[in-house]
Amino acid sequence: AQSVAQPEDQVNVAEGNPLTVKCTYSVSGNPYLFWYVQYPNRGLQFLLKYITGDNLVKGSYGFEAEFNKSQTSFHLKKPSALVSDSALYFCAVLKGGFKTIFGAGTRLFVKA
């Protein structure tokens, strides 16, 4: 059973507009949730995580994500997109203590 789903292969947004990259999960209990970004020719970089506490978590480069338990979602957001935000974004969930399950990724294109 898939533990994390990113329903959009690609998201297109104009620079300056808000962006949302969607993620839903299907792990029982209290999940640990992460967002990572992969820039071209660079390794994956950690953006932010939800462990416990405030449902809105803030991360690097102005990104934030909202944990919604009832909708089992952890969407990534940014109020104003930059061209330099264009990259591949991965949602991930920690399952069973050791295994991190990654989504298939969403490619974000920000047009100038």
Next chain:
Amino acid sequence: GAGVSQSPRYKVAKRGQDVALRCDPISGHVSLFWYQQALGQGPEFLTYFQNEAQLDKSGLPSDRFFAERPEGSVSTLKIQRTQQEDSAVYLCASGIGTSGRGYEQYFGPGTRLTVT
């Protein structure tokens, strides 16, 4: 500062050859992970080490895959008798604490393995 490094960055192997992929984690990091990333997909978990102990190897695709971290720092992923389906990018990541407490992972650049 020094991040996670992996070597070689690229490896071409003939079908049936054995390969060894090396990962140097960030110094002092307790956790070490190996992932396999196929083209256009997210990383898939292979195995997890906490210091020198391999606590989870449930993601290793077959008994041709073997990983070790004998002194709790450098790790090697070995693939015996490589097959074409082994072609992928192999990622290593390390974490400052134990995995179950939700520490983020720091990824290396990966080794791109091509089996011909």
